[in-house]
Amino acid sequence: MLHTQGLLFFLPTLLLVPLRVLGQFNNQNLTNTTQAFATAKIVPDVLSSFNPAALLGVEFTDPSTNQSVNVTPGILLSMEQTMKEPQFFLTANVTIPSTIPYVLVIVDPDAPMPQNNTESQFRHMLGGDFHVDNSSKLVNTSAALSDFVNPTPPVGSDPHRYVILAFIQPADFNSTAPSLVNASTPRNNFNLTTFGEAVNLGSPIAGTYFLTGPSSNGTNSSATTSSTSPSSSSSSAATSSGSLKAHDVGSKVTWGLTICLTMYSLVF
Template sequence: MIFCRFTDIGKGNSTAGIYLPHLIIKSQHISTTSRQCPESVLSLFVLTLLLVPNKVLGQFSDQSLTNTTQAFTQAQIVPDVLSSFNPAALLGVEFTDPSTNQSVNVTPGILLSMEQTMKEPQFFLTANVTIPSTIPYVLVIIDPDAPMPQNNTESQFRHMLGGDFHVDNSSKLVNTSAALSDFVNPTPPTGSDPHRYVILAFIQPADFNSTGPELVNASTPRNNFNLTTFGEAVNLGSPIAGTYFLTGPSSNSSASSTSPASSTSSAATSSGVGRSLKAHGIGLKATWGLTLGLVMYALS
């Protein structure tokens, strides 16, 4: 645990502090110098304070973040895959339908056909704060319903696992190294109910490129993968973003199906005051969550 102490400008007392990785702000009065706090942490902390008022009501959708969180609970991804899910950013996923060459955007819970999910998708990451292009991310796609939800004896099936994804100037996550597990398209067997395909983004640990391949490589079976066990072994931490889609056998899939969490409630859109308050409440929480991850990466 790291403790950073700041000086109260108004009183000259060293009463303000931040505990990392758990953020506890004891005072809003901070000085620009500190002998007990690494300069990189202080700089990023102050930068975040400057960014929050400008970004919290920007293009980032807090309602979409809330929808995603609720969708994970409704689909029982929490607790089937994750013990909890508190995303700080939005993960966009875009497939290309090979039959039409049209883009297919994933919204949480959307039902897609096997044909639509045949090619590896593109990934995008957006948040309330500017995401540095130097920070690497780990992406994983798993199926907790293999071989079928009625009898998931091969859960979890690892459809993709890779690191060294970086955000470019269009928010796209671009990979700069070979994946530990290349993308394998969904192929739920005949007679199966639609499967949940869960896509998660993590801030990459500093030693992931050495620890990851020791546990997952080309010879590692894809079935019976355990994301929690793997994450603990490589210090992956909690996901900062995620989404999921459904795919069943050809007769069960439909491109016209929509996500149960894609609509915005009338209560959230009817009042500008209510919307602003909600944006500040949720947006600040999301901002701190992502910022802490970036801080810890900088310190690693």
């Protein structure tokens, strides 16, 4: 068990990155995200449990308007809005050490359709070596194991769930993960739990999700043939968590200390 003196020593010895304050943080924000995952059946469809210690912000850029589109749990986005790789932000109520690397994963548990998810999970992105910069943005310093593939749910499908998760990166991730996931590894029928156990990934510290359905005109002109999206059961979660702001960060220290303690155990 960690002692207070150890934690106080640990924090000043690392380069700390101040987090931008974009709104009011409280435990209800994390509770809303957790409840949204349960309502959408992301627990247990993707994760056995979900107890976030931070908020994961995801920001797309709509190519038709060049406007930012922020993801809140359960938000319904169009294929066009999710065409480009998003930016990611990790926010908490204390400073986060910039030396800690993170793994980001995007999976679709509804491939090819929620009604018949025989190709679940589809891996839309998997990459390590993300670090928090001075604006709380997660910046990657190495090539992704699986580059981002935009959602392209097939015509006739219900909206898919696209689940985005952040993990603290294990020390040996760069030596163990590439043998399991690389450019030649099929993206469909990926199992995040199995992969996580193989590389000692642990539990996610933050996450969110969005919904995307097929385009209204019945064509998926921007689609890659293998991509997929999330299930109709999750649509009700958008209402229960719609007030959550993806970049909220604030004043209570309980969750921030949870992050620091986790990081402490990783480093020492």
